[in-house]
Each structure stands twice: as C-alpha cells, then as structure tokens.
Amino acid sequence: MLLMSHTPVDLILVMLGTNELKTVFHTNARYIARGVREYIRTIKNPFLWEKDFEPRLLVISPVLLRDDIREREEFYMGFDENSIYQSRHMAGEMQKVCESYGVAFLNGAEYAEASEIDGIHMNEENHRKLAKAICEKIGEMYQE
Numbered sequence: 001m002l003l004m005s006h007t008p009v010d011l012i013l014v015m016l017g018t019n020e021l022k023t024v025f026h027t028n029a030r031y032i033a034r035g036v037r038e039y040i041r042t043i044k045n046p047f048l049w050e051k052d053f054e055p056r057l058l059v060i061s062p063v064l065l066r067d068d069i070r071e072r073e074e075f076y077m078g079f080d081e082n083s084i085y086q087s088r089h090m091a092g093e094m095q096k097v098c099e100s101y102g103v104a105f106l107n108g109a110e111y112a113e114a115s116e117i118d119g120i121h122m123n124e125e126n127h128r129k130l131a132k133a134i135c136e137k138i139g140e141m142y143q144e
Helices: 029-043 067-071 081-087 090-101 124-143
Strands: 011-015 056-061 104-107
Touching (some): 011 029, 011 124, 029 081, 029 090, 056 090, 056 124, 090 104, 104 124
Parallel strands (some): 011 056, 056 104
C-alpha cells in the first residue's frame, strides 16, 4: 500500500542490516538477506505495477561494525561478537540475493566506514563518501 501511494516510483533504495544485528533479534547475515529478499519480491510484484512501470531497485549493504565497539560499553550494548562477525558477511549474503533477482547492489562498506566515536554509525565524511558512491551507482543503473 505504501509503494502504491507514491506511484509513479522511479527508484527505490533499500539499506538495512546494522540494527538487525543487535543481540535481541538473535539473527545472522543470511537471515537478514532473506528479509531483503522479501522486500525485493514485494517490490518486483508485477501486479503492483500493472498501470505503471516497475521501479528500479538498489540494495545497499551497510558499513561494517567496528571491532573496537567492544571497548565502548555505552555503545556496545545490544551488539556482541557475533554481531561483529555477521556484519562482515552481510554484503556477500545480500549480493547473492540481489544477483538471483537481477537487482542492483552496492556494498556500502567498500566506500565508507563506521565512525570511531561509536563504531556503529557513520560520521559526516563517511555519509558523504557513501552518498557519492550511491549517486555514481544510480548513474550507472540509468546508463544500462
């Protein structure tokens, strides 16, 4: 319903995965990628776009959790060793899903990193780096 309330839609960006790695969710990179797969299936449902064109879709995997978040208890709460480990596998799992559906993919960790302040979120400079990479990827998508 949300998608249809915004028609026509040219492009949809999906970026998730960091908060899903919190221990409270008891999950892993593969399971999170399966969640992305469900978004893709919903977005690519041809019945949604009978009167409009199907929008392009770009999935972006998040930056990696920093190893040193363990030293910052005020930020580390909610994440554990497995969260850090799974963040290293997120891009690969998401890329597999995207390839199987012919969806554009961008590994955010190749362009930006979590800040040294909390080891989870990006600072202004890294937001700028990732935004530039996303803009370039979108440009490539519209060249095809």
